[in-house]
Amino acid sequence: MNRIVPLVLLGVVCLSAAPALLPQIPTTNPQTPEKIALGKKLFYDPILSQNGTVSCASCHNPDHAFADNQPISPGVEGRKGARNAPTLTNVAFRKSFFFEGGAKSLELQAMGPLTEHNEMASDVAETVKKLKASAQYVALFKAAFQDEPSMQHVVEAIASFERTLVGFDSPYDRFQRGDLTALSESQQRGMELFFDKADCFHCHSGGNFTDELPHNTALSFFDEDQGLFRLTSRDEDIGKFKTPTLRNIALTAPYMHDGSMATLRETVQHYNDGGESNLNADPLMRPLGLTDQEIDDVVAFLESLTDETFVKNPAFREKP
């Protein structure tokens, strides 16, 4: 019963397409309707940023499957960091966060954009003070946590809301469940290529199309952003970034950790070419020999991973 309740609160419509997947819910932060409601309000509220201009939703826009359509999203005062905002689709199933995978909980992940100078630049004490000054928030925190506002509860509530952002109803999922009309012929050819000649599945594996591991995809010879190296200081980790999910990928252009590729076709072409010269390149990076038609087919398959019910779900929106 304890397992069923969180699943219901996650809003999981159908997990049959991915039976091995289980959401990552810390025992210290079980899902409750009150926490989810508070988390949703906080997610859309710029009160959490230093100057009240940026919310989580500024960069994680529901119209773009909770990603952004800019290479690098601007934070407070238009400041820009170095990385492309990732989608939050099925983020409940992720075991680690950020492009290095260093944060092991969604709760901790939330602290990143909240306090990062180039994003929301929030001062923890100031933010808590602002929330305590709001009678509405005081009541919502009390309902959710039987406690007063704190940053710990802010990130617990936001993580609880984010864990509801679940979707497994794309044409690909419907095809997997037996609806053979769900994918076009081109998409079906693309699916075969994805799991064979194009070799995408080695890293984009599992029900959410990610192995959650860092790889160097030979994006460029030199990149100021050193990826996993900033966690480990090991030379072989320079340029390694965690595999992102491909769910709703057609809605989240531009691509790569730095948003440097504008279209899916450009991205697939990069892999088809085998990438740039790079000492740390993953051994899987090599010319794939896909024809133009085959590249089109792979792109068509990636477009079949768009879940319209996810994008249109009123429960995810600020104003349903």
Next chain:
Amino acid sequence: MKQLMTFLLLGGMAQAATLNIQLSVNVGKTPLEFGQTQQNVAGNTYSLDLLKFYLSEVALVQADGSELPLDGVRLLEFNKDTGTQNIEIFKSDVPAGTYKGVRFSVGIPRSLNHTDPTAQNDPLGVDSGMVWAWNPGYVFFKIEGKFLKGGAQQVFSLHLGTDPYKLQYNLADVQLQKIQLKVPESGGVVKLKLDISQIFKAGLNGEQYDLSQARYQQVHGGPVFGAAYLNLLGAFSLE
């Protein structure tokens, strides 16, 4: 308390006494005043708004050079409301006696530095404001302020952390016996000084720590860490 019991059981001779460690934060020899403008060696006019750091691994140094470790991690914050002179930063029961110095770290012991802060209690929880979410560990030392650039105020910050940059201080002298920290049964006070101007002592590769240069303005990692670390190693002293 466990420490005290151990002393009582093992020692027998030395009486327990209260040790207070106090800190004064100065700019050179002048008491720091938050918000008041100063000049650094690069010629920047700056003022400070916040100084915050973890104190851990505190130990008294005994006559034979061995350590008497004292438990606990403290998060210390100084701002315009706290004052900067003779602030108690650590208190513990120790055996009365004369010690040859004190050792401590600014930072978090490695064994605690890589857990999930959202699962930790104060002062290691996320409400500490000392968390790097991408998880190289905690911010050990944080200083924030403003400097003048072209007549306009601009913010700067140094957030120092990661295991290699834990600052370890050994303010002890067993050889020359010049340091005598007396902790009588009535209690003793150890006075520390932190000269905050030392942060600007030197920049990278012989250049100055110049706040008008972008790489010294928002320091949360990268090569400037090394310069800041070396500067801070000389910033604490015994009064």
